[in-house]
Amino acid sequence: MQNDILYIDEKYFRKAIIHLIKYLISICETCTNNKLSLNFFSENNFCFIKISLSNTFIPLENPETIFDPKNTHFLLYDSNTFDLPIANKIISDQRGTVKLINNNKSSCFIISLPNLH
Secondary structure, eight states: OTTOOOOOOHHHHHHHHHHHHHHHHHTTTTOOSOOEEEEEEEETTEEEEEEEETTOOOOOSOGGGGGOTTOGGGGGSSSOTTHHHHHHHHHHHTTOEEEEEEETTEEEEEEEEEOOO
């Protein structure tokens, strides 16, 4: 990712990352020995950020609906009701996307942003 160039509002984008992390932590308040990971990689003219918290699983039939503020899934967790819709808005304002990925018993968020060469 050394030669990749992204033009984003760093302060604004940082808020999106914080909202995603807050959400992961809020659904796993009783979990212990969790490891927060942020991984960065580049592929096919996109930069990716993977945010995960070990031993955290978000049980949803339709993961793409998690960013909709009308989703009742938010009622299951703390007061972070709008963390994900806000993060999604910030990321889309930066021409990016965010997705929830569920694998086995683990969930993560993947942010993709276009590279500008």
